[in-house]
Amino acid sequence: MDSEYFFELLCGGLVKGSIYALIALGYTMVYGIIQLINFAHGEIYMIGAFVAFIVSGVLTLTGYGGPTVLLLAAVIAIIYAAAYGYTLEKIAYRPLRAAPRLSPLISAIGASIFLTNYVQLAQTPDFLPFPELITDFDFMEPFSRYVSSVDLVILVVTTLTMIALTVLIKYTRVGKxxxxxxxxxxxxxxxxxxxxxxxxxxxxIGSALAAIAGVLIASRTGQINSAIGFMAGIKAFTAAVLGGIGNIPGAVLGGLVLGIAETLGAGYISSAYEDVFAFGLLVLILVLRPAGLLGKAVKQKV
Amino acid sequence: MLEVRGIQTFYGNIQALKSVSLSIREGEIVTLIGANGAGKSTTLMSICGVTPPRHGEILFRGQPIHRLGAEKIVTLGICQVPEGRHIFPQMSVLENLEMGAYLRQDKAAIKADVDEVFERFPILGKRRQQAGGTLSGGEQQMLAISRALLARPTLLLLDEPSLGLAPLIIKQIFEIIRKINAESNTTVFLVEQNANQALKIAHRGYVMENGAITLEDRADNLLSNEEVKKAYLGI
Structure with a gap:
């Protein structure tokens, strides 16, 4: 239980948490606007990873490799996922806009099941090896115990993405x-x-963020299948609720807290109970602070 | 300027407007008075396209607008200050004003208009970076009216601007409305429960009951009308 081990776990948790945060942003943004838990959001993330897998596979066959492929795969994954997200809303949610709140929720669950099975049938239910596109950086050698090169890329990309999102929401016309x-x-x-x-x-926007997360996590774990959206979706949803659903900084905080708590719990107690720590934390927060960590920050006079 | 012809508006199966007809001429202040739940707010929301009428028609400068979306109707110069003010609570005072000018592209003119608002209401200028939700009721009402004016409307619809405000502030608000009408030649359609004050600044008035117009006259006539006195003026 030395401090080095703790630091190692903390870094791992941060990386995991930043991915959760990226997906949680999509949940929280959609909830903020139409008060819908988009249960198919995890599947958008999975589709992002699949598209990146296919694109990078094709490109690697043609002889390219490395970061260029990753970048290209990511861009195409983002475009695909965004198109799926846009279409999903049009088909599954828009016709139910005036319906009772339960109806679009059921539609969301249906869309989630549909997309999982669609990818399973169109592609494969098996795990697929995701190519190693991020090669180890030499300068990372001394730190590799705590943070791998892939982790560094994940942290940098998620940070930049979140800064870009903040600017978009704060200053652009669509953000306002x-x-x-x-x-x-x-x-x-x-x-x-x-x-x-x-x-x-x-x-x-939410789907694009999920696609980025999908590409990053696939690069880290090195394998994907059609069912990865479910757990990632549930975890990210937990992160969004943890931070206060509808609250954008809350989603980021919730993601990081969740990732770190999970990793620390797995590291010090038992990795078999990883998910228990995540959902136990959720229960705890919901009991103590039902609005989430950052929920209802601004009071409104009436 | 605005012609409302026999509109009927429904919320689901509940009919809120039975058949409402009214007209507003350029440059007027017209008021619509009536009890709670008579359909006054629904009338305004129907004009704005938020709750479009199921039957009947609405003409603005001779053009039908009742099939256009809310965001299209705003572009024609029809702006509403809704009941309860509807300030964006987490946006600053300045951002709230800028949202009023959402459809405008002339940045320099928008800035000039914002400065003018701060000149007219120094208290808003002082609170320009403060979240809109933290303002007092009177300040919020000033902000709500100013925000609507930033769209440079030709027809301004006001829904219960005096609701929940102290008597002194109410007087101020009505004075502001009168000034807006007189100085910038903005036509005003004012929905009020405070019939007395509303009829004092208005040129003409309509009385609404149970989703239908029951009376229409010049404002001074309505003020001295025995029935109106008894029902709405508390005299």
Whole structure:
């Protein structure tokens, strides 16, 4: 139980948590705008990983390799996942916009099952080896005990992505429209915001983030299959609730807390109970702070 | 300017507007008074396209608008300050104002308009970086009206601007509305439960009951109308 071991676990948890955070952002953004838990979000992540797998496979066959392939695979995965997210909302959620809240939730679960089985039938139910596209950096050699080169790439990419997302939400026109819609959808329409388009944009952005997470995690674990979306989706959903669903910084915090707690629990107690720590933490937070860690930060006078 | 012809609006199977017809001429202040639940707010939301009417038609400058979406109707210059003010609670005062100008592209003119708002309401200028949700009711109402004006409307719809405010603030708000109408020639359609104050600044008025218009007259006539006095003025 030396401090070095602790630090090692902490780094591992941070890497895991940042991936959870990336997926959790999609949950929380969608929830913030249409109060829907998009249970098919994990499948979008899985599809992102699959597209990256196919693209990198094809490119490797043609003789390319390394970071260029990764970048290209990631870009195409993002475009595909965004298209899936956009279509998912149009087909599964938009027709149920005026329906009771339970209906789109059931539709979400249906979409999730459909997408898992669709990939399973169209591709394979087996685990597929994801190519090693991130080669070890020489300068990482002394730190490799704590953070591998892949982990470094994950941390850098997730940090940059989150900064980009913050800028997008804070300063761009679509970002302001998203915030306005989240805070008051009727008023958003009254100032001329096309709420349908904002909802589409939210699904596109959330799906793109999930695809990035999919490519990163596949590069780390080295294998994918059609069922990886389920657990990742549930974990990221837990992270979003942990941080306060609908709250964007909360999703990031929730992801990191979840990742670290899980890794520490697995490292010090038993790795067999990894998931127990994750969901136990969720129960604990929901009992002590039902709105989540950062839920309801700003009070509103009436 | 605005012609509402026999509109009927439903929430699910519940009919909120039975058949509402009214007209507003350029430059007027027209008020719509009536009890709680008479359908006043629904009338405004129907005009704005948020709850489109199932039957009937709405013409703006001769063009039908009742099939357009809410965001299209705003572009025509029809803006609403909804009941309860609907300030974006986590956005700053400045951001709230900028949202009012969401459809405008002329950045320099928007900035000038924002500065003008801060000149007219120094308290908003002082709180420009503060979250909208933390303002007092009166400040929020000033912000809500200013936000609507940032869209440079030709027809301003106001829903219960006096609701929940102290008497002194109410007086101020009505004075602001009168000024907006007089100075920038903005046509105003004012929905109010505070019939007395509303009729004092309005040119004409409509009385609404159970989803239908029951009375229409010049404002001063309505003020002296015995039935209106008894039902809405508490005299």
């Amino acid at each position: 429209a998203m915030r306005a819609t989240q805070q008051d959808a009727v008023m958003a329409r009254l100032v001329g915001i096309n709420v349908d388009r904002v909802i589409s944009a939210t699904f596109i």
